[in-house]
């Protein structure tokens with residue numbers, strides 16, 4: 747029996763036959779505004795509420811802004827940080843600015859993979875993290891795609907090696923069909939793709955589990971919504987993207 751980690755995102759664990767197999771490193775891929783950051787935050791916060799410490803590596807937004815954004819969904823991480831159950835790794839400010847001085851885990855140079863890995867390892871050990879989100883891993887190799895696989899493999903070794911179940915956010919451009927490059931896609935244990943498509947003058951959200959080592963999963967494209975409570979996935983609905991887009995009960 748595979749041990750599973752529930753995402754806690756309504757509907758998502760049904761699609762995953764119970765959750766993400768423990769220790770899997772999952773690439774969460776999608777274009778801008780598709781909900782990757784919110785998905786990652788919801789995954790972390792569900793863990794915190796259920797006694798599983800979590801780490802969030804912030805590469806794209808200011809840690810202070812991330813905490814504010816989370817609190818708008820009712821996900822207040824501050825009390826978990828104070829209890830040593832949540833770690834925000836600041837890989838955004840390089841230690842510059844007043845706010846950065848209050849951060850406990852700061853990466854000075856994100857080009858220095860050794861520093862990044864060592865601070866991630868320290869944070870995981872400090873809090874006993876069982877969940878991790880790196881948002882986004884693409885930031886680490888945007889200018890040097892040839893090293894992408896190596897970076898992801900090194901992250902995977904430390905995260906999976908320490909027993910952590912992780913989500914690596916991967917940015918793709920609006921029209922791109924892939925998930926973030928061949929090296930990265932093959933290294934990941936799982937791939938969840940979030941999409942935003944314009945249908946009859948309206949943007950519709952959907953997601954598909956492309957790959958998930960260690961489990962069977964839905965092979966369908968499911969619609970989802972983002973509301974003030976976060977993401978809700980509809981496992982009983984499928985979004986067909988053909989000549990016409992249709993949403994059908996299944």
Ligand SMILES: Nc1ncnc2c1ncn2[C@@H]1O[C@H](COP(=O)(O)OP(=O)(O)O)[C@@H](O)[C@H]1O
Pocket residue numbers: 776777778779780781782783784785972973974975
């Ligand atoms: N309270 C909310 N209610 C509904 N939708 C929201 C809310 N907050 C954010 N969103 C939607 O989420 C999108 C941002 O999601 P985010 O996870 O930051 O995207 P990504 O990280 O993939 O770029 C916004 O563009 C908006 O459409």
Ligand SMILES: [Mg+2]
Pocket residue numbers: 782783806881
């Ligand atoms: Mg984001």
